[in-house]
Amino acid sequence: MILTVTPNPMLDKTLHLEQFPHGQISRTDRVLNVAGGKGINVSRQLIYPGVESVATGFLGGRIGEIINALLEKEGIKRDFVQVEDTTRIGFTVLETSTGVQTSVFEPGHRVTQSEAKQLQGKVIGMLQRSPKGDRSVEWLVCSGTVPCEGMEDFYVAILRAARETGIPVVLDTYGAPLSLGVGERPFLVKPNVKEYVETFGSETGVETADWGERAAIAALARLRGFGATAAVITDGENPAYASYGEHIWRVTPSRFRCVNATGSGDAFIAGLLYGLTKSWDCESALRFAVASGAANARRWEVACSSMAEILSVASDVRMEQLR
Template sequence: MILTLTLNPAIDMNYQLDHLNIDQVNRCGHVIKTAGGKGLNVTRVLKCAEADVLATGFLGGKTGEFITEELDHAGIKHHFVSISGNTRHCLALMHEGNQTEILEDGPSISEEEADAFLKEYDRLLEQATVVTASGSLPKGLKKSFYQQLIEHAGRKNRKFLLDTSGESLKEGIKGAPYLIKLNQDELVALIGKEVNTEAEILASVKQLAETGVKFIVVSLGKKGAMGFFDGHAFIVEPPIVKAVSAVGSGDSMIAGLAYGIDKGLTPEEALTYGATFGTLNAMEARTGYIDQTQIESFKKKITVRAVD
């Protein structure tokens, strides 16, 4: 079973606008409301792929109830810890080919709520083979909370995939997760210097590998992704497609990676699934959704090449 962590979930509201008129009234006839947060995007994609997946994290208030109802309606298994605060909203404005986001901070987690989650997490780890953790940490949790979760998983020999940024990523790496996924901007922030060329990215990834992370994935957007595992680097490149919305494609890549790793595939094969899931998501209007019937045929269109 794949266990997905969404510690700061949200109701994602996607507004499709022809134009965004600043300082004026904007009317929208096309609104999509989704049980969101990066980890729940991962969960939905895995559900689309018919993987055995269960979601956990923190939920509270009426917004939390909405997310629970949405997950139940979708047939997604979940065990969230209840909190006194209200789960947040996040707004994405799609306009003129652009995407403008407004993200609420979300609730503050108490020490008692954090302890309750750790107990639930340890129980769920008994059933899990792979764990994914995506997105920001809510207020109230220590920046080292991901590190703590990674260490708990490590003691049970569970593979932990981490997709976060900033201090949460820096602290999380100290726990030696099995895999981290980051984009070029996050890589620059982490190592403290610019990386532009393939060779510079590879040199930076090799530096990160010295921290004990087994599998490092750097998303390259439309160009695919670089993977580094056990001293070997490779790049997966998807075909050019007509993208509808790139929202959730990074989360879908994590879903594909988890899917491949859970099946015991090689790193190259797992990253091929990551690129497949990420690209299929970009071809859909819905966030965190792929067409399961296209997975195997589309995967054959992904190219993999070794990097010196």
């Protein structure tokens, strides 16, 4: 079973408008509500290849209840910690005549020290072996931002416990949670280019405009030097770069019309985990992961690409071993 941790979930509320004029009152007759959050997206995508997962994190207030009901409807197994504050809402206006999206996200909910420790304890408890010596969690995914100030080191205790129990971790975050968490030696870290530059750019001098093969290889070495066993840096429809063992790959998806890029990084992680749980070699798992992200970006719905959709683009993914 794969356990996904989403400290900062969100109710994604999308309003469809033919035109979105600024400074005017607009009305819509189509509103789509989706349970959002990076770890939640990973759990959703894992349903399609039939991989068992459980989603956990914080939920609070009426919005938390709505998210829980949406997850129930989707069949996503979950075990969230309830907090006193209300979970955030993210508003996206889709101008259907142009395809342009405009998003505004509320700030994350407040989390008390007691609530934070409760979730950490829940996750760490799920990582432990049973009295019979077995355990249900095979992989741990710590994904997304933390909801409020003072929680920058939230992932650290969880990552340390996972390392001590021998459970591989995928860490997908940025900023202080990434710079602090990578030192706990997760199996994989997976920022995108913007997130890497935001986290380490001031230390390395690299900027998004400078990104290319040379910068990517240096960034992968830096992430692995901090303690990660493997590292992947994605860049939307551009090539992803990956490092594991002595090897570095450049993985390029086929060209396609992007409908909605939201959740593509999460679909990538779900695809990679599917391959790893099937004991695929690195190249096959990376190919499937990139295909999963690309298939996600081709449709509006987030993290729900079928196996047929993923496999239809997997053969067009170009793999290049640079080292």
